[in-house]
Amino acid sequence: MTALVPFNFDIGSAASPSIKMPGVKTAEKRTALIEVQDVSKVFGDRSAEALTMLDAGEDRAAILARTGTAVGLNHVSFDVAEGEILVVMGLSGSGKSTMLRCLNRLIEPSSGTIRVRGADVTAMAPAALRDFRRHSFGMVFQHFALFPHRTILGNVEFGLEVQGMAKPARRDSAMRAIELVGLKGWDARYPSELSGGMKQRAGLARALAADAAVLLMDEAFSALDPLIRRDMQQELVELQRRLQKTIVFVSHDLDEAIALGGRIVLMKDGAIVQVGTAEAILAHPATPYVARFVEHIDVASVLKVGALLAAVPIVLRSQEDPAEAANRMEAAGCGNTLVVDAAGRLLGRTDIAALRRVPNGQGLERAVRSCARVAATASVKQALPVVAAEAEAVAVVDEDGRLLGTIDRVGIINALARRSANPEAAS
Amino acid sequence: MNWSVPRIPLDTWCDAALDWLTEALSGVTRAISHSVSDWIAELTTLLQAVPPPMIILAFGLLAWRVSGWRLSIGSMLGFAFLWNLRLWDPMVTTLVMVVLSTAASIAIGLPLGIVAALNARTWRVVAPCMDMAQTMPSFVYLIPAIPFFGLGPVSACFATVIFAMPPTIRLTALGILQVPGELTEAADAFGTTRWQKLVKVQLPLALPTIMAGINQTIMLSLSMVVIAAMIGAGGLGREVWSAIQRLEAGRGFQAGVAIAVLAIILDRITQQVSRRAQPR
Structure with missing residues (x-):
């Protein structure tokens, strides 16, 4: 049986970074900008003793009881790839803000190393x-x-002023940053004259002004109204696409993490419980805790079609001989299948009968009829109407129209059922 | 009563320490005292030579600048009243001493307050000293001031500074410590040096509190300068003091009212300055 062989074009090279097969990490493909290795943080006077206990695998409560020292971070390791939005997520007290502050040492890590560009x-x-x-x-x-004692301009140029940049140059940079976040015309106002959303735009402009490679965002949108929060999330994603910043974003809000669309580092009690994309975490929660954490999420709107791909048993190429192709399909026992061109782009669907009808010497294209397709980046929710209307599995394509695989009703139902029926069982 | 525990000779110790200090330092302090007192006298004479209406107008303008016409008119009326009472010259003498004492208090107190805010150990040393300086009856400072600086305005200023400085130290430290942790963290995150953080963030935000401290210092200076009349400081205090000695109730009351008027004017003006320092 040659069943799975024809699927020979490379899924891994899929253009969109948000398509991920479970277990495939895109971060490895890009260079790591920030490497966090085995970082621990304990708060208190008897930190050496607490660290020893921590290394011995004792839990937070025991360490607190014995040494009066609170464990903030427990052997945390992860990488941040250049140009990605990494969301560090967890409930309050999970250590996510501590982790963020360790990156620029606003909080001094007790042990471990953090490298930025080496x-x-x-x-x-x-x-x-x-x-x-x-x-x-x-x-x-x-x-x-x-x-509060500085104007918006004064705030935005603060970092440059601290660097010792001359006034005209820093004014220019600051004004550009102000324009970038859409606050043009507000530069002479004071923070107290701005609404919450605008204040955070100013905060963002201040962080952008120095043109640093890394943006650290600590619950940056949590204090905003839900509607404004959503706008800001979209704008941040937009900005990131344009400026190619590396962003480490701390949030307690899973919906926010999903909206930002990057990888997620999920923390609990100072330790990492899972790292992965929202889809991967939803599809394969590492622990019952993660499963409970993601329970309330509307799976259909998070799960990308690309995560549910099924391989196509036989894919035909447009330059193949029609009769031979029909024979192959018969041998594999499948009545109809998909056809791609030389570059792997989806042309349409055909079946054995249609292939047999192609006159001798004519190309396979004559037997191809158009078929439904969905983008791999579409959510399951978006794909549902298309899949429901089709009798056969629906072709899934990437941004260039290349065939990645198929998705069918059974696959979708299975995925949804797995997630919503019993989260504990999913782990 | 039959004491089995011998008395701690605190008074003798203090005397011994003071004698030793006087012997070691009085040469220097006397010399300083001479030049400073000459200076005070000259400044006072100079200001007394300026026609009162000009000074009244100058205060009126200052009050108008920091607040508005209400305070401006109030101040001018107050000063005119003092002038009318024929207390102008003593008032100028008192004003000069208050301004000098306040300047000295700020010059010493502000840096001390900053250091105390940034360094817990300094705070632990400074805090009890301030408590002592403020709770000790203010007359007590007058006694040791005389051997060092002699009778006169310099001793008065010395005692005044010790008595009036604590609010400046305390409120400077408080103002800096009250700057929200978020803002100092933001300053750190942008890579400020300690000095940059102090000058660009902590001091501007602490300014209203510091100004409130300076306002307190001015008020305390004024009250102490009056007491210091006992050791030869001139001004409104001397009016009160001689009225007491001669049991002239009317004259004493008149001088008391004059002091109160001056205090209110100074207080309102500095309060306005403090309010203007408030960030929006």
Whole structure:
């Protein structure tokens, strides 16, 4: 049986980074900008003792009871790829904000190393660290943290002023950043004159002004109204696409993580419980805790069609001989199948009878009829009407129209049932 | 009563310490005292030579700048009243001493307050000293001031500074410590040096509180300058003091009212300055 062989064009090279087969990490394909290795943080006087207990695998409660030391981070390791939005997620007290602050050492990690572009941040002397903070990180805070005694312009240019940039140059950069976030004309106002959403735009502009490669965002949109929050999320994604910033975004809101669309680092009690895309986490929660965490999410709108791909037993190429193709299909026992061109782009569907009818010497194209297709980046919810209307499995294509696989009703129903019936069972 | 525990000779110790200090330092302090007192006298004479209407107008303008016409007219009426009571010259003397004491208090208190805010150990040393300086009866400072600086306005200013400085220190430290942690964190995140953080974030945000401290210092200076009349400081305090000695109730009351009027004017003006420092 040659059943699975024909699927020979490469799924891994799929153009859109948001299509992910479970277990396939796109981060590995890009260079890691930030590497967090085995970072722990304990708060309290008897930190050495607490660290030893932590290494021995004791839990937070035991350490707190014995040493009076609170464990903030417990052996955390992850990478942030250049140009990605990584969402660090967890409930309050999970250590996500502590993790973020360890990246630029606003909080000093107790052990472990953090590298940014290969430079060991954890080993930096104060002057080097200051320089690093000035040029490599922009930070956005939950409650904006705008300086009330400075105008919006004064706030946005703060980082550049601290760098020692001359006034005209920093004015220019600051004005550009203000324009970028849509606050043009508000530069001479004071923060108290702005609404919450506008304040956070100013906060974002301040973080962008120094043109640092990394944006650290600490619950940046949590204090905003839901509608404004959604707008800001979209705009951030838009901005990121344009500026190619690497963003580490701390959030307690799974919907926000999904809206931002990147990978998610899920934390609990100071440790990472799972790393992956929203789809991957939904499809394969690592622990019952994760399953409970993602329980209320509308799976159909999160799950991308690309995550549910089924392989096509036989794919025909347009240049094949029709009679031979018909023979192959007969041998494999399938009545109809999909046809692609030389570049792997989907042309349509054909069946044995149609192939047999093609006159001798004519190409296979004559037997091809058009068929329904959905984009791999579409959510299951979007694909449902198409799939429901088709008798056969629906072809899934990438942005260039290349065939990636198929999706059918059974696959969708299985995926949804797996998620909503009993989350515990899913792990 | 039959004491089995011997008395701690605190008074003798203090005397011994003071004697030693006087011997070691009085040469220097006396010299300083001479030049400073000359300086005070000259400044006072100079200001007394300026026609009162000009000074009244100057205060009126200042009040108008920091607040508005209401305070401006109030201040001018107040000063005119003092002038009318024929208390202009003593008032100028008092004003000069208050301004000098306040300036000295700020010059010492502000840096001390900043250091105390940024360094917990300094705070632990400074705090009890301030408590002592403020709760000790203010007359007590007058006694040791004399051997160092002699009778006169310099001793008065010295005692005044010790008595009036604590609010400046305390409220400077408080103002800096009250800057929201979020904002200092933001400053850190953008890579500020300690100095940049202090100058660009902490001090501007602490300014209203610091100004409130300075306002308190001015008020305390004024009250102390009056007490310091006992060791030869001139001004409105001397009016009160001699009225007490001669049991002239009317004259004493008149000088008391004059002090109150001056205090209210200074207080309102500095309060307005403090309010204007408030970030929007």
